[in-house]
Amino acid sequence: MTELLLETIALRKEFGGLVAVDDVDFTIPLGSIVSLIGPNGAGKTTFFNMITGVYKPTDGRVIFDSKDIGGKPPHAATERGIGRTFQNIRLFQQMTSVENVLVGMHCRLHSRIIPSILGLPGVRREEREARERARELLAYCDLAGHEDEYARNLSYGDQRRLEVARALATQPKLLLLDEPTAGMNPQETAEFVDFIFRMREDEKLTILLIEHDMKLVMGVSDRVTVLEYGAKIAEGEAKEVQSNPRVVEAYLGKAAVS
Amino acid sequence: MSRHRGGGLLYRSVFRLFEGIGVKDARKRWERKSPFLQRAVPPLVIAALVILVMLPFRAPDPAALVLLAIVYALYVMPRGWRRWALPATILFFAIAYPFLIQQTNYQRFLFEVPIFNSFPSIDTMAVMAIFAMMAVGLNMVVGYAGLLDLGYVAFYALGAYTAAWLASPHASQFTLGGKPIDVNIGGVGVTEGLGGIHISIWIVLLAAAIVTAVGGILIGLPTLRLRGDYLAIVTLGFGEIIAEVAKNGDKETLGINLTGGPPGINPIDPPGFGVWLADHLGLPANYLDKYGQYVNFVSLFYWSAIVLLLITIFCSIRMRDSRLGRAWIAIREDEVAAAAMGIPLMRTKTWAYASGAFFGGVAGAWFGSFKQGVFPDDFYFGISIFILSMVILGGMGNVWGVVAGAALLTYLNQEGLASMSAWFNDKVLPCDPNVQDPAKVISGGCVNAPLVATGIYGTIIVLVMLFRPEGLIPERRRQLEFETGVHDEPLMDVRHAPEE
Numbered sequence: 220m221t222e223l224l225l226e227t228i229a230l231r232k233e234f235g236g237l238v239a240v241d242d243v244d245f246t247i248p249l250g251s252i253v254s255l256i257g258p259n260g261a262g263k264t265t266f267f268n269m270i271t272g273v274y275k276p277t278d279g280r281v282i283f284d285s286k287d288i289g290g291k292p293p294h295a296a297t298e299r300g301i302g303r304t305f306q307n308i309r310l311f312q313q314m315t316s317v318e319n320v321l322v323g324m325h326c327r328l329h330s331r332i333i334p335s336i337l338g339l340p341g342v343r344r345e346e347r348e349a350r351e352r353a354r355e356l357l358a359y360c361d362l363a364g365h366e367d368e369y370a371r372n373l374s375y376g377d378q379r380r381l382e383v384a385r386a387l388a389t390q391p392k393l394l395l396l397d398e399p400t401a402g403m404n405p406q407e408t409a410e411f412v413d414f415i416f417r418m419r420e421d422e423k424l425t426i427l428l429i430e431h432d433m434k435l436v437m438g439v440s441d442r443v444t445v446l447e448y449g450a451k452i453a454e455g456e457a458k459e460v461q462s463n464p465r466v467v468e469a470y471l472g473k474a475a476v477s
Numbered sequence: 478m479s480r481h482r483g484g485g486l487l488y489r490s491v492f493r494l495f496e497g498i499g500v501k502d503a504r505k506r507w508e509r510k511s512p513f514l515q516r517a518v519p520p521l522v523i524a525a526l527v528i529l530v531m532l533p534f535r536a537p538d539p540a541a542l543v544l545l546a547i548v549y550a551l552y553v554m555p556r557g558w559r560r561w562a563l564p565a566t567i568l569f570f571a572i573a574y575p576f577l578i579q580q581t582n583y584q585r586f587l588f589e590v591p592i593f594n595s596f597p598s599i600d601t602m603a604v605m606a607i608f609a610m611m612a613v614g615l616n617m618v619v620g621y622a623g624l625l626d627l628g629y630v631a632f633y634a635l636g637a638y639t640a641a642w643l644a645s646p647h648a649s650q651f652t653l654g655g656k657p658i659d660v661n662i663g664g665v666g667v668t669e670g671l672g673g674i675h676i677s678i679w680i681v682l683l684a685a686a687i688v689t690a691v692g693g694i695l696i697g698l699p700t701l702r703l704r705g706d707y708l709a710i711v712t713l714g715f716g717e718i719i720a721e722v723a724k725n726g727d728k729e730t731l732g733i734n735l736t737g738g739p740p741g742i743n744p745i746d747p748p749g750f751g752v753w754l755a756d757h758l759g760l761p762a763n764y765l766d767k768y769g770q771y772v773n774f775v776s777l778f779y780w781s782a783i784v785l786l787l788i789t790i791f792c793s794i795r796m797r798d799s800r801l802g803r804a805w806i807a808i809r810e811d812e813v814a815a816a817a818m819g820i821p822l823m824r825t826k827t828w829a830y831a832s833g834a835f836f837g838g839v840a841g842a843w844f845g846s847f848k849q850g851v852f853p854d855d856f857y858f859g860i861s862i863f864i865l866s867m868v869i870l871g872g873m874g875n876v877w878g879v880v881a882g883a884a885l886l887t888y889l890n891q892e893g894l895a896s897m898s899a900w901f902n903d904k905v906l907p908c909d910p911n912v913q914d915p916a917k918v919i920s921g922g923c924v925n926a927p928l929v930a931t932g933i934y935g936t937i938i939v940l941v942m943l944f945r946p947e948g949l950i951p952e953r954r955r956q957l958e959f960e961t962g963v964h965d966e967p968l969m970d971v972r973h974a975p976e977e
Binding site: 271272273292293294297298303305309310311312313314318321322323325326327328330332335336337338342346385386388389 | 791792795796799800801803804806807810811813814815816817818819820821822828832954
């Protein structure tokens with residue numbers, strides 16, 4: 220059996236009476252690309268938010284890198300090595316690209332407040348190196364030349380890539396991408412797929428993807444998990460899931476199955 | 478070049494005038510001149526015209542001419558030079574100011590200003606510097622981290638009362654081990670047998686800052702979990718609590734005499750460097766003693782306040798550009814994203830609170846020592862709003878803007894409004910000051926503007942919000958926010974638009 224990077228055990232989230240995520244068991248093997256799909260409102264993003272600590276699970280456990288991180292605040296999850304992007308882009312709009320990436324590096328930097336005020340050499344060196352690395356990361360994400368542009372002035376595709384660059388800056392082991400190609404045209408999507416593979420190779424990443432674009436999901440994923448009404452209805456390799464009648468039903472309705 | 482294109486009715490009419498009297502192609506020929514000339518000549522012409530018009534009424538004051546020449550030089554010089562020359566000039570004038578208005582021997586080097594009558598007194602300048610310090614402190618909380626704090630006066634009060642405790646005879650009423658407390662560590666101007674705690678003001682400033690920062694953390698821990706409006710209301714409450722504690726912290730109400738109750742605590746020891754430093758470095762031993770021929774004690778307070786302000790500004794800028802400052806701005810922009818990027822929200826916000834409180838404490842302690850006492854009536858809710866107004870007026874997030882805003886509002890509060898009022902009563906609608914009732918806004922045809930000061934500041938803030946919502950000297954990020962508004966797409970269109 221392969222080593223698991225992330226495992227959720229009976230993870231559950233209730234909002235009042237609504238069960239958004241219903242006892243989901245879920246695993247991500249180290250080094251794989253796993254996709255989470257499901258119709259709108261299936262609880263994918265809620266599930267995501269529990270892994271990253273934005274929501275506290277009602278019940279169940281999240282085990283990441285063999286430590287229980289369920290219910291810990293988001294920054295703790297990031298520090299452990301979970302990086303993420305957002306479904307609707309949430310960049311720091313009034314900061315430049317480099318500054319956005321530098322914020323991503325926050326938990327990997329160590330400058331304390333008084334040395335920063337005094338401008339001690341250690342702080343200066345760290346800052347200089349961080350900026351250099353930020354530029355490298357931006358170049359890696361095809362954003363060279365946009366370093367000092369404000370995030371809000373970037374084109375849509377560039378903003379998407381900047382979000383990824385910012386997430387990479389946190390030095391994640393697991394990268395969560397929440398509908399990264401939403402709003403992209405087919406060509407941009409194809410480029411993005413290449414980019415995902417490239418990232419996995421170069422950064423030794425494990426990737427969890429939430430996506431609507433079936434072609435993308437089937438193209439990149441090692442494994443696919445399907446959620447419907449908060450519950451897991453199917454799991455397995457892309458091919459198997461695609462032909463699973465329950466999945467087809469969930470996506471296309473009952474008539475399509477018969 | 479495009480600077481003048483189409484714009485400037487004045488420019489166009491000037492060129493039309495020239496063409497009217499027979500100069501051909503005045504505009505084209507002018508625009509072919511070097512950019513330096515284009516920049517340098519118009520102000521000279523305007524200044525010459527103004528002086529010519531004014532000549533029959535008033536001979537130009539040499540000091541005013543010198544000042545104009547300096548401003549003109551700053552305006553004309555290349556950008557790179559101005560970056561250094563402007564702060565250097567301002568700093569020079571800030572330091573030389575007491576000598577320029579020279580109150581000790583009846584000679585003034587500075588001219589009379591229309592409407593405002595005179596330049597601000599050194600006393601006012603000292604208060605301006607102190608309030609600027611508080612505004613810069615509040616700016617860390619409101620401007621950088623985006624946490625609305627309506628109770629900043631609490632930190633001012635904490636700092637002032639710490640100074641009152643550590644540098645006054647107040648503590649002599651308490652006993653420690655059977656004897657009344659009597660400590661003297663570098664205290665200045667302490668007479669024998671006075672009792673109480675007397676610590677050198679420079680240590681007191683640091684102590685007040687630390688006490689206030691700890692106070693900021695204590696207030697922050699329960700409140701900073703709240704967001705936006707809720708946080709504002711809770712801080713408002715804390716501001717009021719501190720003010721009430723100050724008022725009621727005497728023996729009758731609290732059981733121990735913590736704050737001296739309504740009369741407050743005074744006198745606070747005068748600041749000074751002590752005899753040893755005075756002998757060896759020539760620093761003033763005691764601010765209240767005479768020091769040299771031209772320097773009075775207010776100037777010493779003023780210079781020290783300027784030094785403290787400079788330190789505050791320096792720290793503020795260094796913090797903004799550090800890892801912590803980036804985290805503050807990230808939280809201001811998007812809290813959820815900031816947390817997801819590994820920024821611990823509570824800790825980072827608490828740091829913002831503590832840093833803001835730290836400098837508020839220094840300012841409070843210095844103000845207390847300047848007034849030689851603390852009085853609970855100084856710490857009312859209006860002060861919080863007053864300081865917040867400085868931040869908003871100057872430009873949230875920009876240190877220089879905030880300092881300018883603080884200087885302007887404090888000046889108006891201290892003497893500007895009174896001077897304007899007096900000018901109005903004298904020149905615009907003359908009235909007889911003898912029939913004026915000082916308690917009424919309008920009486921006997923006279924106006925008494927300082928009575929409605931708060932209303933005037935409110936009006937100023939409303940006007941700023943309407944016409945320049947980003948403040949007088951905006952932070953570049955904020956400006957962007959206001960310029961581009963909430964529209965996301967047009968910017969891309971603009972970029973891809975064909976060149977004309």
